Amino acid sequence: MWVTEATECLLRTEETFSACLARINTIVLEPLLQAEPCDQKGKDNLKLLMLLNDHFHALWDLTEENHRALKQKFSNSESLCLQDLYILWKGDLFLSIYIPYFVTFANCVVVQGFDQAAKNKSEFWKTHKTALKQFLADFTSETSMPVAFHTVLHKPIREHVQQYAFILTKLSEVIGESPERERVTRAAHQYTKLQSFISQVLDEACLTKTLWKSLGHKLTDLLCVPERRLLEDSKNLPIFASLGRTDRVLLFDDVLVLIQGNNVQSFDLKLVWVDATCSEKPAPEKHMLRIVTPEEAFLLSAKEPKIRAVWQWKLNQAVRQALNGKRDFPLWGEAGEGSEPPVQRVFKYTFQAESRFKNAAYEGEWYWGKPHGKGTLKWSDGRNHVGDFKEGLEHGFGICLVPLLSEDRYDCYKCHWCEGKMRGYGICEYGNGMVYKGYFKENLRQGFGILEKPSAEQPFKYTGQWENDKKHGYGVWDDKDRGERYIGMWYEDHRHGQGIVVTQSGICYQRTFHVDKMVGSGILLLEDDSVYKGNFTQDLTFVGKGKLTFSNGFTLEGTFSNKSGQGLQTQGILNTSSDQQDDAMMKVQLGLDEFPVEKRWQGIYDQFLEFIHAGCKEEMEESFTGFHVQTSKELRKSQEYLFCQRDPEDVSVKIEDVLEELVEHQNQESLQCYLQKAFKSSLHPLGKLLKALTLTFQATYSGIGANKHLLNMAQEEVKHYAKIMWEFYRGLLQQALEQKGQPLSGTEDGEKSDLNAYRMILPLILPCFYPELFMLYMLYHEKEDDLYCQGIMDLSLFPDLKLLEFLDVQKHLWPLKDLILTTNQRRSLVKDKCFLSATECLQKLITTVDPREKLEILQKTYEEIESTVTRVMERDYKLPMDDLLPLLMYVVSRARIQHLGAEIHLIRDLMDPTNEGGMYDFLLTALESCYEHIQKDMRLHQRENWHVT
Structure with missing residues (x-):
C-alpha cells in the first residue's frame, strides 16, 4: 500500500517536472542557443551553454524514462514494489546526471554566461516580452533578465531533487522495521547530500563570480577559467605571505595564488605541500604555515591560531581533492573530512627558474616539493634522464640520453648516480660506436673500466684503470687493426712507463714508454726464440748497441744500423761457442719486476674494499656489483651486470642475507659449499669480484696474449687472486659478525692466510682461469x-x-x-x-x-x-x-x-x-x-x- 502511494506521488511529480523542463527548453534554452557571438568570449560562453543544454536534455530524458516506466505499471494494473522506484534502485544514475548539470551551470555563473547571453538576445526578448514575463513570473519576481535566467535554470531542478528526498524520507517512515527500510533511508540520504552539494556549488560559483568582478581586467583575464572556484580569500580570512610584498592570497580548488600589485604567482595544488611544523622560529605573535612547491618555499602567517587552523584545513582538503582529480561529495562534507594529502605524489612539472633543470619537464614521484623516487626528466634540447631521484637530484640507477650536436645519434648512460652525478658502476654507449663498462666518480670515468669499439673501423679495446676520464695506471690495450696488445702503464691517455707489446705474429717486447714513444733500451723476443737486448725502432729494427742471442745459443753483440737499401748492418762479435746455449734465455719472462702483482688491478679491489670499509651498506651494493634486479619495468630492459648478463636462475641477493649466511657457514666443509655457490652467482659480491678478475685475465692472456713469455705473470696473478678472495671473504665475515656484536674468532698471519687461500679458494676459482693459464704452460713447455x-x-x-x-x-x-x-x-x-x-x-x-x-x-x-x-x-x-x-x-x-x-x-x-x-x-x-x-x-x-x- 505504502509503495503504491509513493509511486503515485512520484508519478505526478515526474509528470509536472517533465512539463516544466519542456517549457524551459522552448522558452529559455533554445533562444539562448541561437545567439551568434561576435567575439571569442561570446563563443566560449556559447560552448558552455551548449554543454549545459546537453546535460539538461540528459536530465530531461531520465525524467521521461522514469515517468514512462511508472505510468506503464499503473496502466497495466500491476502490483507495485520497491524495484519500480527508479530513484531508489538507480540512485547512482540520477546522481551522475544531476551533478554534471549543476557543475556546468555553476561554470556559466562564474563567467557571467547568462549576462552575455541575455545581452546577445535582447532584441528577441523584446518581441516575446509577454510570453517570457508570464513564464518567469512562475519562478521569480526578478526583472533583471540574467538573474531571471539564473533562477529559471536551477530553481525548479533543485526543488525537484528536494521532492525526491521528501518522497523517500516519507517512504522510509511508513515502511517500519524491515530490511528494505535501511536501503530507502540510505537513498534518501544520498538525495539530501545532493541538495547540499547543489547549494555549495552555487555558493562557490557566486563567490567566485564576485571575486572576478572585484579584480581588474588584467588579473581576471589571467586567472579566470570556468571550472575554477574560489575557496578562501585573505581579504575575508586575513593571512600574509612571506614571498615578497604580497597584497592578497587566494585559494582556489586547483591553484594557490599570490597577488602582488599586477603580478601574480600561482602554484598548482597537486605540487603544494603544507607544513604546519615549520622549522623556522617566527615571532611569538605570528602563527605560520610553511608552503613548499617545486621551486619555491614560503610562509603564510596569521595573527590568530584559529585563522591559521582554518587555512591549514582548507589547504589540505583542496590539495587532497586536486590530487584525487575530483571534488568531494558534498564539497565540504564527510567524504574526505579530516584526512591530509599524501606527501608522496606522482605528477608532471616543467621547471622555470634558473637551475640545471631549467625548462626540463619532470614526470614521476615527488616528496615535499622535490623529485624523489622513480621519474623521467626531459630537457628541451633532447636530453632525458629516466631513473631514481632523491631530494631533487638523480640518485640511484638511471638512464640518461644526450643527443650529439648535428647528428641523429645519442650518448646513452646507464649508470648509478649520487647527488646528481654519475658515481659507481655504469655502462655508456656512445654515439660514435664506443662502449664503456666500468666505474664513475663526479661524472668522470674513474677506477676500473673497459672501453671498447667493436665496429669494423679501427676496432680496439682497453681494459684497465681510469682517472679523471683518462686512461691512467695499469691497463691492457688491444689494437685489433694492428694485431697487437699493449700491457702496461698509462698516463693521461698515453702509454707511459713500463710496457709489454705482444703481436699477432708471436713477437713481443718490453720497453719504457714516454707519451706513447719508446725510450731507452728494451728486450725483444722473436718468434724463432731469438732474444735481442738493446735499442730498436717502432718497426722493430735493431739500432745502436745491442746483443742478439740466437735460438741455437750463438750470440752477436755490437752496434746495429739499418741504412736505406742496404738492410741491417752490424759491427760486433759473433760467439758460436756451443756452451753459450741457455734454455733460460730462450724462455725469458716479462713484467714480473715492472708490474708488481698486487698493483695490477687495484681499481677493481678498491671498489670492494670501499664497500667493506663502509659497513657493507645496501645502498652501496649496486654501485659496485652492477644493476639491481628490482628496477622499474622500463629500466629492466636495459639491465646488465658487471661484465656479464644476469643468469636466468639468479634471484635478487640482499646484502643482509649474504652476511647472515656467512655467519652460518664457518666450518670448513660448509664454507667450501657456500663459497662455491657464491662464486657462481653474478649477484654475490665474491661472485662479482671473480667475474671481474676473470675478464681482466682473459683480456691480458687470451688470443694475442697467449705468449709463453707471460706465463709467470699469469701464474702469479692467479695465486694473488686466491689470496685477495680470501681476504675479502674474511672482511665480509668480520662485518657480519660485528653487526651481530660478535668478534671474529682467531687471527691469521700471512702464512696461514696463504694456506687457506690455496686450500679453500684456489680450487674453486681456478676453472675460470684454467683455459688461458694452461695454454701458456703448453706454449712454455x-x-x-x-x-x-x-x-x-x-x-x-x-x-x-x-x-x-x-x-x-x-x-x-x-x-x-x-x-x-x-x-x-x-x-x-x-x-x-x-x-x-x-x-x-x-x-x-x-x-x-x-x-x-x-x-x-x-x-x-x-x-x-x-x-x-x-x-x-x-x-x-x-x-x-x-x-x-x-x-x-x-x-x-x-x-x-x-x-x-x-x-x-x-x-x-x-x-x-x-x-x-x-x-x-x-x-x-x-x-x-x-x-x-x-x-x-x-x-x-x-x-x-x-x-x-
Whole structure:
C-alpha cells in the first residue's frame, strides 16, 4: 500500500517536472542557443551553454524514462514494489546526471554566461516580452533578465531533487522495521547530500563570480577559467605571505595564488605541500604555515591560531581533492573530512627558474616539493634522464640520453648516480660506436673500466684503470687493426712507463714508454726464440748497441744500423761457442719486476674494499656489483651486470642475507659449499669480484696474449687472486659478525692466510682461469713436450714384454697373467694389456683442473701399480724407488698424455705448499723423473743420429 502511494506521488511529480523542463527548453534554452557571438568570449560562453543544454536534455530524458516506466505499471494494473522506484534502485544514475548539470551551470555563473547571453538576445526578448514575463513570473519576481535566467535554470531542478528526498524520507517512515527500510533511508540520504552539494556549488560559483568582478581586467583575464572556484580569500580570512610584498592570497580548488600589485604567482595544488611544523622560529605573535612547491618555499602567517587552523584545513582538503582529480561529495562534507594529502605524489612539472633543470619537464614521484623516487626528466634540447631521484637530484640507477650536436645519434648512460652525478658502476654507449663498462666518480670515468669499439673501423679495446676520464695506471690495450696488445702503464691517455707489446705474429717486447714513444733500451723476443737486448725502432729494427742471442745459443753483440737499401748492418762479435746455449734465455719472462702483482688491478679491489670499509651498506651494493634486479619495468630492459648478463636462475641477493649466511657457514666443509655457490652467482659480491678478475685475465692472456713469455705473470696473478678472495671473504665475515656484536674468532698471519687461500679458494676459482693459464704452460713447455711426445711414440711401438724389459722392470713384477692370448697370437707381441688399470687412472690427469685432484689421481695411479704388483707377487708388496720408477715409466709411456710437461709444472706451481716433502711431492718428483728420462733418451737418440749423419 505504502509503495503504491509513493509511486503515485512520484508519478505526478515526474509528470509536472517533465512539463516544466519542456517549457524551459522552448522558452529559455533554445533562444539562448541561437545567439551568434561576435567575439571569442561570446563563443566560449556559447560552448558552455551548449554543454549545459546537453546535460539538461540528459536530465530531461531520465525524467521521461522514469515517468514512462511508472505510468506503464499503473496502466497495466500491476502490483507495485520497491524495484519500480527508479530513484531508489538507480540512485547512482540520477546522481551522475544531476551533478554534471549543476557543475556546468555553476561554470556559466562564474563567467557571467547568462549576462552575455541575455545581452546577445535582447532584441528577441523584446518581441516575446509577454510570453517570457508570464513564464518567469512562475519562478521569480526578478526583472533583471540574467538573474531571471539564473533562477529559471536551477530553481525548479533543485526543488525537484528536494521532492525526491521528501518522497523517500516519507517512504522510509511508513515502511517500519524491515530490511528494505535501511536501503530507502540510505537513498534518501544520498538525495539530501545532493541538495547540499547543489547549494555549495552555487555558493562557490557566486563567490567566485564576485571575486572576478572585484579584480581588474588584467588579473581576471589571467586567472579566470570556468571550472575554477574560489575557496578562501585573505581579504575575508586575513593571512600574509612571506614571498615578497604580497597584497592578497587566494585559494582556489586547483591553484594557490599570490597577488602582488599586477603580478601574480600561482602554484598548482597537486605540487603544494603544507607544513604546519615549520622549522623556522617566527615571532611569538605570528602563527605560520610553511608552503613548499617545486621551486619555491614560503610562509603564510596569521595573527590568530584559529585563522591559521582554518587555512591549514582548507589547504589540505583542496590539495587532497586536486590530487584525487575530483571534488568531494558534498564539497565540504564527510567524504574526505579530516584526512591530509599524501606527501608522496606522482605528477608532471616543467621547471622555470634558473637551475640545471631549467625548462626540463619532470614526470614521476615527488616528496615535499622535490623529485624523489622513480621519474623521467626531459630537457628541451633532447636530453632525458629516466631513473631514481632523491631530494631533487638523480640518485640511484638511471638512464640518461644526450643527443650529439648535428647528428641523429645519442650518448646513452646507464649508470648509478649520487647527488646528481654519475658515481659507481655504469655502462655508456656512445654515439660514435664506443662502449664503456666500468666505474664513475663526479661524472668522470674513474677506477676500473673497459672501453671498447667493436665496429669494423679501427676496432680496439682497453681494459684497465681510469682517472679523471683518462686512461691512467695499469691497463691492457688491444689494437685489433694492428694485431697487437699493449700491457702496461698509462698516463693521461698515453702509454707511459713500463710496457709489454705482444703481436699477432708471436713477437713481443718490453720497453719504457714516454707519451706513447719508446725510450731507452728494451728486450725483444722473436718468434724463432731469438732474444735481442738493446735499442730498436717502432718497426722493430735493431739500432745502436745491442746483443742478439740466437735460438741455437750463438750470440752477436755490437752496434746495429739499418741504412736505406742496404738492410741491417752490424759491427760486433759473433760467439758460436756451443756452451753459450741457455734454455733460460730462450724462455725469458716479462713484467714480473715492472708490474708488481698486487698493483695490477687495484681499481677493481678498491671498489670492494670501499664497500667493506663502509659497513657493507645496501645502498652501496649496486654501485659496485652492477644493476639491481628490482628496477622499474622500463629500466629492466636495459639491465646488465658487471661484465656479464644476469643468469636466468639468479634471484635478487640482499646484502643482509649474504652476511647472515656467512655467519652460518664457518666450518670448513660448509664454507667450501657456500663459497662455491657464491662464486657462481653474478649477484654475490665474491661472485662479482671473480667475474671481474676473470675478464681482466682473459683480456691480458687470451688470443694475442697467449705468449709463453707471460706465463709467470699469469701464474702469479692467479695465486694473488686466491689470496685477495680470501681476504675479502674474511672482511665480509668480520662485518657480519660485528653487526651481530660478535668478534671474529682467531687471527691469521700471512702464512696461514696463504694456506687457506690455496686450500679453500684456489680450487674453486681456478676453472675460470684454467683455459688461458694452461695454454701458456703448453706454449712454455712446447719444446720439452714435443721431445717427450717423440719418445712416447717410439716407446709405443714396443709390445708390453719388450717395453718392460727395455725399461729394466724386474721380471718377477711382470703381470703375465694379464696377457690373455687369442688365436694365433704370441705373448711377446701383445700391447697395452699390462698395468691397464694404472694407465687408465693416469689418463684422467687431463680431465681435472684442481692441482690437488691431479695429485690424488697420481696417488691413485701409484696404488693401482702397487695393487697389480701385489696380485702378481701374491703378497703385500711395497714398491721401493728402484722398482717404482721403471714401472711408472711404463705406465706413463702407455698413458700417452700429450702435454705432460705442462701438467707437471702447473701442479708444481699451484699445489698446496704443505704438500712439499710429503707423499704427493714424492710421487710428483717420480713423475718428473720419468718425463725427464724420456726426454733425455730422445736427446741422446737425436745426437747419435746427428753424429751418424
